[in-house]
Amino acid sequence: GDSVTQMEGPVTLSEEAFLTINCTYTATGYPSLFWYVQYPGEGLQLLLKATKADDKGSNKGFEATYRKETTSFHLEKGSVQVSDSAVYFCALGNSGGYQKVTFGTGTKLQVIP
């Protein structure tokens, strides 16, 4: 079945540091790939997505590229801020009406001033 593997946390970075959170997947077919962010005490919010190979999703300075050859969707940001402290989930989903989404286990990011 489908699965998502993302790097273990927590990740602690200083403000303005470069961020990479690794994510790899296994899936049948051609899924869409997502990064969700969960701020403390809140639900998940879609951060960015990519729907086909070589697509790059981007939002709020975060980027991730759909790499079919390496089955990866790594999340990057050039300069993190304290406000980026959250849990980040990589996920994949089929297209179409009912959307089955498979989530990774989440990576907690803490940014210190």
Next chain:
Amino acid sequence: NAGVTQTPKFRVLKTGQSMTLLCAQDMNHEYMYWYRQDPGMGLRLIHYSVGEGTTAKGEVPDGYNVSRLKKQNFLLGLESAAPSQTSVYFCASKRGEETQYFGPGTRLLVL
């Protein structure tokens, strides 16, 4: 728009008690979902609904029942709560090809 709301925010139950979690959305979405979030396991799908009056089992449905009598509401029931159901429960909804919108979560503790 309030988006996706969940009631209650937090609840403590004793083993064997029953309760119902309510999810409401005001976006006229057809699809609604219930997930549970446990440490180190990401989110797992409990049940989902593709429209009013329809429900289907997800990945971990045992011990839960659901109903979707109105399009805007999706109820998750625990008939006889067990400590293994201690978790954070998230509801989500979507329309068509759009991605899912999540509620703020309900934290449930079963003693």
